[in-house]
Amino acid sequence: MAKFKVIVSDPKTGKSNVVELEGAKATPLIGRRIGDIINGSILGMPGKKLQITGGSDKDGFPMRPDIQGGVKIKVLLSGGVGFKPKDKGERRRKMVRGSVITEDIVQINMKIMVEEEAKAS
Numbered sequence: 001m002a003k004f005k006v007i008v009s010d011p012k013t014g015k016s017n018v019v020e021l022e023g024a025k026a027t028p029l030i031g032r033r034i035g036d037i038i039n040g041s042i043l044g045m046p047g048k049k050l051q052i053t054g055g056s057d058k059d060g061f062p063m064r065p066d067i068q069g070g071v072k073i074k075v076l077l078s079g080g081v082g083f084k085p086k087d088k089g090e091r092r093r094k095m096v097r098g099s100v101i102t103e104d105i106v107q108i109n110m111k112i113m114v115e116e117e118a119k120a121s
Helices: none
Strands: 003-010 015-022 037-039 048-057 072-077 092-097 105-115
Touching: 048 092
Parallel strands: 003 105
Antiparallel strands: 003 015, 037 048, 048 105, 072 092
16 A cells, blocks of 8 residues: 655745645556656645655655666765765765655655636636
């Protein structure tokens, strides 16, 4: 059973909301990638388009958009998600997750892209 904690950020206001999905409500997110745009009705936010920006797995390892698949792997990083170098030119081998949402993912980060206007009759 997949269980996700989805953090939805609104860039206009700078605020974020937490939505918890479990079971059948969480299955539409499995197999999606970082950068995919989804309909907000999946999270109970109809009329909004949401973009997946990242997440982390059950062990706390972050998702990276440049790693293909849903694998957990050690890669040599020089910066970006999962490693902040302290010295210039520093590189380190770190454990990170791939860009695809699997059942091992616990937290998913999203941001609101478009809010559709309500149609007046």
